[in-house]
Amino acid sequence: MIEAKELTKRYGAVTAVDGLSFTVRPGVVTGFLGPNGAGKSTTLRLILGLNGPTGGAVTVGGHRFAGRPRGLRRAGALLDAHDVHGGRTARAHLTALAVSNGLPRRRAGEVLEEVGLAAAAHRRIGRFSLGMKQRLGIAGALLGDPPVLLFDEPLNGLDPDGVLWVRGLFRRLADEGRTVFVSSHLMREMEQTAEELVVIGRGRLIAAESLTDFASRGTRRSVVVRTPDGTALVSALTAAGAEIARERDGRYTVTGLEPRRIAELARACGALLDELTPVSASLEEAFMELTARSVEYGAGETR
Numbered sequence: 001m002i003e004a005k006e007l008t009k010r011y012g013a014v015t016a017v018d019g020l021s022f023t024v025r026p027g028v029v030t031g032f033l034g035p036n037g038a039g040k041s042t043t044l045r046l047i048l049g050l051n052g053p054t055g056g057a058v059t060v061g062g063h064r065f066a067g068r069p070r071g072l073r074r075a076g077a078l079l080d081a082h083d084v085h086g087g088r089t090a091r092a093h094l095t096a097l098a099v100s101n102g103l104p105r106r107r108a109g110e111v112l113e114e115v116g117l118a119a120a121a122h123r124r125i126g127r128f129s130l131g132m133k134q135r136l137g138i139a140g141a142l143l144g145d146p147p148v149l150l151f152d153e154p155l156n157g158l159d160p161d162g163v164l165w166v167r168g169l170f171r172r173l174a175d176e177g178r179t180v181f182v183s184s185h186l187m188r189e190m191e192q193t194a195e196e197l198v199v200i201g202r203g204r205l206i207a208a209e210s211l212t213d214f215a216s217r218g219t220r221r222s223v224v225v226r227t228p229d230g231t232a233l234v235s236a237l238t239a240a241g242a243e244i245a246r247e248r249d250g251r252y253t254v255t256g257l258e259p260r261r262i263a264e265l266a267r268a269c270g271a272l273l274d275e276l277t278p279v280s281a282s283l284e285e286a287f288m289e290l291t292a293r294s295v296e297y298g299a300g301e302t303r
């Protein structure tokens with residue numbers, strides 16, 4: 001379990017993380033979403049104790065992570081796939097990491113196998129593609145078989161097969177009861193990867209809830225209506241404050257009224273309803289809308 005309370009990090013005049021409180025539970029994949037510069041990487045570094053917070057605190061399994069011995073047994077992380085010594089072979093890199101964390105050398109071979117890099121074990125990392133480096137970074141995170149795993153933009157550079165593989169791996173790690181926290185700036189990447197979301201904008205929390213709840217928060221929820229009595233219904237709904245658009249197929253898209261209210265107004269004006277379908281905004285729309293608001297808010301603040 002990861003718990004952040006009022007976590008804050010300032011770099012001079014820049015507040016990268018601003019009073020962030022959230023919990024990441026074990027057993028599910030949690031997506032950590034926010035536009036570029038929202039503060040995701042900074043938060044992950046604070047969780048791992050690589051940077052100290054300016055205010056607030058964050059714990060991993062109830063303890064501050066900084067200074068915990070044999071860190072890789074407690075939490076594994078892929079922060080920056082490029083942050084590796086290009087002259088080393090994959091196996092040498094992982095063996096060094098294992099030894100410095102008091103882990104058996106054989107773990108290097110096991111995790112290389114697990115991430116599909118066994119055949120490249122003796123190749124120099126400098127020649128690896130970004131996708132291969134991502135796999136190597138994931139292997140490093142898995143080395144200590146830890147209960148908590150953090151991944152910063154792990155889908156970058158992976159081909160479609162790689163993306164499918166990573167999603168399957170994250171699900172399996174969560175099913176094993178681990179805490180899996182995965183950052184991305186793209187909602188579409190998280191849509192099929194995460195069950196829970198922590199969404200931030202400008203270092204502040206925007207939402208911490210399930211993907212399903214997040215999707216239903218899109219304020220642009222609308223209702224599609226089909227009726228043979230368009231004139232009567234449109235004037236009744238407009239009078240009640242709805243916005244109505246007529247679609248090419250003759251149906252109406254109504255925003256600003258709940259389906260139940262539309263049905264009541266239809267009955268009151270004697271309009272027959274052939275269809276009444278609530279439509280949620282897509283996850284991408286919900287994300288764009290909520291984060292756009294945070295950016296506007298942030299921009300307003302600095303004026």
Ligand SMILES: Nc1ncnc2c1ncn2[C@@H]1O[C@H](COP(=O)(O)OP(=O)(O)OP(=O)(O)O)[C@@H](O)[C@H]1O
Binds near residue numbers: 011036039040041
């Ligand atoms: N070491 C640092 N010194 C100064 N400013 C920093 C430092 N690290 C991060 N920042 C600033 O903090 C803010 C948050 O950056 P961060 O990298 O955490 O965001 P992010 O959500 O991970 O973005 P991205 O998706 O682009 O990686 C940015 O404005 C960034 O410029």
